[in-house]
Amino acid sequence: MKARLNILGRKHNIVSVEVQDPETGERKHFYDSEEFSFMPEDKTADLANCIESPIYEARIVEDLNQLIVDSRDHLKDLGNQIIQEALVHNGLPFGDSALPSLAKEYKEHSDYIDGVASALEVVKRDNYE
CATH class of the missing domain: 1.10.287 (Helix Hairpins)
Incomplete structure (x- = not known):
């Protein structure tokens, strides 16, 4: 199941996210491992299982x-x-x-x-x- 973002009733698949480390303020970009399997492991994640609400x-x-x-x-x-x-x-x-x-x-x-x-x-x- 894909991670999704609901904006004004339209659902969008989340294929990448930018995150900020709360301690250092450093920003990193992660890509969905299913969509971007060709990228290095440290740049990908299973976003459907990682995103919390x-x-x-x-x-x-x-x-x-x-x-x-x-x-x-x-x-x-x-x-x-x-x-x-x-x-x-x-x-x-x-x-x-x-x-x-x-x-x-x-x-x-x-x-x-x-x-x-x-x-x-x-x-x-x-x-x-």
Whole structure:
């Protein structure tokens, strides 16, 4: 996949970039290794994998955080449904009780939240190392 630059809705392939060293102020030019394979290795880079977007990554973190909040709210609702079901049937899952299916959904959703939280940790760790 090519690195792209979106300017006013038009997407342009990034084939080279000029960068500035933050410490020395020295400027260097790098070319996409796929487009410019004939150039020396120290002048080329796989730009699709090298270019980072802190804003995009921050959005991913925000989205994952919101997903966790929403999922925990859903888990609370499931917990309340389980409590209500247990009260209606005096804690015994007889008859047409929905208790077993609610308990299963509660467990699965809890595992889902753990998975999203793990993904969030990975994204944060990759952004701050």
